[in-house]
Amino acid sequence: MAVAVGRPSNEELRNLSLSGHVGFDSLPDQLVNKSTSQGFCFNILCVGETGIGKSTLMDTLFNTKFESDPATHNEPGVRLKARSYELQESNVRLKLTIVDTVGFGDQINKDDSYKPIVEYIDAQFEAYLQEELKIKRSLFNYHDTRIHACLYFIAPTGHSLKSLDLVTMKKLDSKVNIIPIIAKADTIAKNELHKFKSKIMSELVSNGVQIYQFPTDEETVAEINATMSVHLPFAVVGSTEEVKIGNKMAKARQYPWGVVQVENENHCDFVKLREMLIRVNMEDLREQTHTRHYELYRRCKLEEMGFKDTDPDSKPFSLQETYEAKRNEFLGELQKKEEEMRQMFVMRVKEKEAELKEAEKELHEKFDLLKRTHQDEKKKVEDKKKELEEEVNNFQKKKAAAQLLQSQAQQAGAQQTKKDKDKKNSPWLCTE
Amino acid sequence: MDPLKRSPPPCPSPRPSSPRTQPCEMLGHVGIETVLDQLKIKAMKTGFEFNIMVVGQTGLGKSTMVNTLFRSKVWKSTHPGTGVSMPQTLQLHSETHVIEEKGVKLKLTVTDTPGFGDQINNDKCWEPILGYINEQYERYLQEELLITRQRHIPDTRVHCCVYFVPPTGHCLRPLDIELLQRLCRTVNVVPVIARADSLTIEEREVFRNRIQQNLKTHCIEVYPQKCFDEDINDRILNSKIRDRIPFAVVGADREHLVDGRCVLGRKTKWGVIEVENMAHCEFPLLRDLLIRSHLQDLKDITHNVHYENYRVGRLNASHLLPRGPGWVNLAPATPEQLTSPRPLRACRRPHDDSEEESGLSMANPRPASS
Numbered sequence: 001m002a003v004a005v006g007r008p009s010n011e012e013l014r015n016l017s018l019s020g021h022v023g024f025d026s027l028p029d030q031l032v033n034k035s036t037s038q039g040f041c042f043n044i045l046c047v048g049e050t051g052i053g054k055s056t057l058m059d060t061l062f063n064t065k066f067e068s069d070p071a072t073h074n075e076p077g078v079r080l081k082a083r084s085y086e087l088q089e090s091n092v093r094l095k096l097t098i099v100d101t102v103g104f105g106d107q108i109n110k111d112d113s114y115k116p117i118v119e120y121i122d123a124q125f126e127a128y129l130q131e132e133l134k135i136k137r138s139l140f141n142y143h144d145t146r147i148h149a150c151l152y153f154i155a156p157t158g159h160s161l162k163s164l165d166l167v168t169m170k171k172l173d174s175k176v177n178i179i180p181i182i183a184k185a186d187t188i189a190k191n192e193l194h195k196f197k198s199k200i201m202s203e204l205v206s207n208g209v210q211i212y213q214f215p216t217d218e219e220t221v222a223e224i225n226a227t228m229s230v231h232l233p234f235a236v237v238g239s240t241e242e243v244k245i246g247n248k249m250a251k252a253r254q255y256p257w258g259v260v261q262v263e264n265e266n267h268c269d270f271v272k273l274r275e276m277l278i279r280v281n282m283e284d285l286r287e288q289t290h291t292r293h294y295e296l297y298r299r300c301k302l303e304e305m306g307f308k309d310t311d312p313d314s315k316p317f318s319l320q321e322t323y324e325a326k327r328n329e330f331l332g333e334l335q336k337k338e339e340e341m342r343q344m345f346v347m348r349v350k351e352k353e354a355e356l357k358e359a360e361k362e363l364h365e366k367f368d369l370l371k372r373t374h375q376d377e378k379k380k381v382e383d384k385k386k387e388l389e390e391e392v393n394n395f396q397k398k399k400a401a402a403q404l405l406q407s408q409a410q411q412a413g414a415q416q417t418k419k420d421k422d423k424k425n426s427p428w429l430c431t432e
Numbered sequence: 433m434d435p436l437k438r439s440p441p442p443c444p445s446p447r448p449s450s451p452r453t454q455p456c457e458m459l460g461h462v463g464i465e466t467v468l469d470q471l472k473i474k475a476m477k478t479g480f481e482f483n484i485m486v487v488g489q490t491g492l493g494k495s496t497m498v499n500t501l502f503r504s505k506v507w508k509s510t511h512p513g514t515g516v517s518m519p520q521t522l523q524l525h526s527e528t529h530v531i532e533e534k535g536v537k538l539k540l541t542v543t544d545t546p547g548f549g550d551q552i553n554n555d556k557c558w559e560p561i562l563g564y565i566n567e568q569y570e571r572y573l574q575e576e577l578l579i580t581r582q583r584h585i586p587d588t589r590v591h592c593c594v595y596f597v598p599p600t601g602h603c604l605r606p607l608d609i610e611l612l613q614r615l616c617r618t619v620n621v622v623p624v625i626a627r628a629d630s631l632t633i634e635e636r637e638v639f640r641n642r643i644q645q646n647l648k649t650h651c652i653e654v655y656p657q658k659c660f661d662e663d664i665n666d667r668i669l670n671s672k673i674r675d676r677i678p679f680a681v682v683g684a685d686r687e688h689l690v691d692g693r694c695v696l697g698r699k700t701k702w703g704v705i706e707v708e709n710m711a712h713c714e715f716p717l718l719r720d721l722l723i724r725s726h727l728q729d730l731k732d733i734t735h736n737v738h739y740e741n742y743r744v745g746r747l748n749a750s751h752l753l754p755r756g757p758g759w760v761n762l763a764p765a766t767p768e769q770l771t772s773p774r775p776l777r778a779c780r781r782p783h784d785d786s787e788e789e790s791g792l793s794m795a796n797p798r799p800a801s802s
Contacts, residue, residue, distance in 0.1 A: 140732075
């Protein structure tokens with residue numbers, strides 16, 4: 001049955017005017033309610049040398065104590081440690097995952113330092129891609145572990161970026177949103193800080209490192225993002241200890257020469273970092289990760305596997321060809337494996353057969369040997385038996401002869417006794 | 433409160449498992465809740481999309497209902513059927529508009545089905561409708577499977593289908609039942625009693641009960657589906673709605689003067705039937721359900737359940753290997769695939785781990801190297 005669908009092209013989209021209140025202005029609220037019930041995910045990756053203050057900064061940012069033991073400097077290589085926490089503020093549930101690079105910058109040979117980090121990020125993309133490509137998938141309650149923001153901690157040398165920093169950032173900039181920050185900023189004086197920041201930014205630009213750009217296309221946030229961008233990289237100080245300042249307690253670091261207040265904008269850029277990272281751009285960071293970095297990864301991965309998008313006419317065919325080719329390859333492999341297995345099986349069977357035959361032969365030999373021994377024994381026994389019988393016969397003969405003699409002797413004796421008795425009896429007739 | 437530590441083994445690709453971690457207590461305001469405002473701003477900027485389809489026989493007031501729902505002349509042309517000969521085949525007719533209210537932009541697409549059920553032989557008259565719905569799913573699937581995807585895939589999938597039941601007063605007709613059975617597996621269906629001003633209140637109740645019984649007998653699950661209720665609040669709210677389904681509605685796009693107020697209604701010799709008046713008809717319930725409270729939910733169920741079901745069916749059908757890793761064959765869907773019914777399988781929260789087949793084998797991207 002023919003289905004004719006009259007559908008105007010996009011240019012003819014009319015803006016209709018409404019003659020009354022329809023009520024779909026509640027749509028953003030409906031959307032927000034849905035998202036609230038599902039909860040949000042946010043994953044931060046902290047890249048920086050051991051002891052530069054990553055854990056402390058996280059504690060300070062989220063106003064809580066994520067318990068962790070300080071890392072040693074003896075790690076043989078860089079490894080990533082991921083921890084997940086669930087935070088709740090009013091009715092918003094946030095699943096926060098903080099990934100730490102343990103042992104970064106501690107090795108003598110730092111050539112491969114960036115590799116575990118890149119592998120980790122790729123692994124998260126891979127996991128999401130696999131879930132997306134499953135036949136039966138459940139994306140809406142999938143725990144998203146893709147890294148949304150990477151805080152790169154720059155050591156406060158005051159001069160310029162280290163080559164390790166440049167190399168690592170260059171490897172990461174197409175995979176994750178990088179926000180560079182200067183750690184332990186209380187060790188740099190104000191005038192040095194300004195020079196340091198401009199040096200860093202110019203080095204990043206000249207090396208082509210693409211850091212995260214705060215979005216300026218939305219009127220509500222464009223202004224604040226633009227003003228904050230000027231202060232990149234943020235010079236931060238982290239502290240979870242509170243010091244009494246005036247009549248309030250505030251997070252600060254106390255030195256003999258003064259107190260560095262974390263939330264004082266004159267002292268450090270911590271407040272700016274918190275604004276940018278959490279209060280203004282968290283959603284944009286997640287969106288960029290999903291629509292830019294993840295799509296790039298997906299595209300590269302699928303192209304690597306041999307899929308192509310040509311123009312719509314030949315798309316089914318090229319995919320079909322790839323499909324057929326891969327299928328044949330796969331079947332061929334299967335066949336080869338089957339052949340191999342079969343051959344091995346036959347070989348094994350033969351071996352076993354030979355073994356068994358050997359064993360059989362051995363058994364036969366043993367049996368023959370036993371039989372012979374048995375026969376020998378039997379013969380011996382027979383001989384002995386004959387001997388015994390002969391002896392018995394001899395004995396019987398002798399016994400018979402002896403008995404004869406005895407009876408003869410008895411008879412003779414008996415005659416003698418009778419004679420004696422008669423002799424005794426006659427003279428003595430009436431002695432009793 | 434100590435957060436549970438989750439340190440995966442130090443291998444090159446550690447992936448933290450889904451955390452069932454205990455919540456952390458925060459000692460001060462961090463500002464996480466501002467993410468809601470960020471979401472709102474982003475949503476208002478990109479705008480919303482909504483696609484609605486109205487299905488029913490000619491003359492039941494579908495076009496008028498759409499106009500009443502969105503308070504505007506959605507249809508450019510005059511009502512079909514007035515002086516125009518009956519279309520020989522079922523033709524679906526779509527119109528897209530952008531409407532804005534208080535800064536919220538909504539791209540609305542309404543699909544009408546003139547000629548449905550009008551022929552003498554209505555056998556398989558649902559096929560064009562199902563074909564259209566599945567075609568939209570197919571379009572979205574093709575877009576989703578591209579290597580280079582668009583940033584925002586245009587969503588033309590039908591989010592809601594409003595089915596107009598003629599006000600016979602008796603029960604559902606076989607045509608209704610057949611169509612509803614097939615539609616409910618593919619799309620969210622909201623049945624309404626059209627032209628309810630021809631029934632009295634008591635007749636409406638009787639009709640409604642009979643229809644509900646019919647739906648139960650034939651296992652037709654209309655929106656809001658019972659199996660997708662997320663928690664107890666949802667269930668309570670949705671049960672109230674389910675009690676009143678199907679809504680008895682009246683559509684009108686003319687305004688009349690009643691008691692000094694200007695109201696939308698139908699004027700007859702014996703009175704004015706006010707559309708917005710709950711005592712007269714249940715149009716406000718329909719409008720609230722579709723627009724004010726459950727619009728996002730309709731879209732979510734379409735995306736998470738109906739589209740996923742379609743996708744599973746398509747990917748399984750193109751699997752030539754019986755089991756194991758295979759490669760997606762994206763030959764264009766045959767017409768049978770587009771109209772064959774599929775069982776409503778996926779529940780919103782899949783608790784049991786049904787077998788997970790991979791459409792693309794990722795473990796061995798290069799078979800030779802394994």
